[in-house]
Amino acid sequence: MERRGFLEACALISGGAALAHARVVQGASAPRRYARTRLVDIHGSPIRASGLAAETNYVFHYPFAATPCFLLRLPWPAATPAALRREDGGRYEWPGGVGPDRSIVAFSAICAHKLAYPTREVSFIRYQRDRSATSGGSVIHCCADHSVYDPTQGARVVSGPAPQPLAAIVLEHDVAKDELHALGTVGAEQFDAFFRKYEFKLGIEYGGRSRAPVDGTTVVRELAQYCRNTIQC
């Protein structure tokens, strides 16, 4: 990693433990910074990292009003950084999980294949705890075309047609307050393609504010509360 990129990564991944365990990947691109945003519940109170239920799908929007992300507490620590590649060949490093046992991770919920994402009506993509007829367990599985991602490895592609990992959301854990902040992304963002593909739909839903930057706080909900139908496969 170039010195400038490394320093930017150090500044961005300021959650302590994540940086302490980070490896240096030669030539890796740095995380992309967005507004430091506190994760809160529907009442505006900060989410407590230690209060998150394991293996439960949580959804929040970041870094734009209409771009959904998954927040997950994995059943075991994800303490090891992962060296990953984007479809364009660019390399980057996923810093690993944060939180008391480094099991908390976040990823863009926009599938890297054809951009399926959780809507209020339906979600084809979700964390899947148990093995199914079409994949193993403890994975993020998009039932649209069966792209399967490993959330313990930066959402690396396990199987299926997705050409690259899900973009990761860089999190910061405030140890003293046990709060979580989103800081930016690392990996291949799908945001431009997402806004192009769903321009008409998002225009109706968000009234022209779909690309509004998320700033200050973002609300975290269980996927079951956010979305009426979660497809299982």
Ligand code: FES
């Ligand atoms: S859109 Fe997710 S696998 Fe095709």
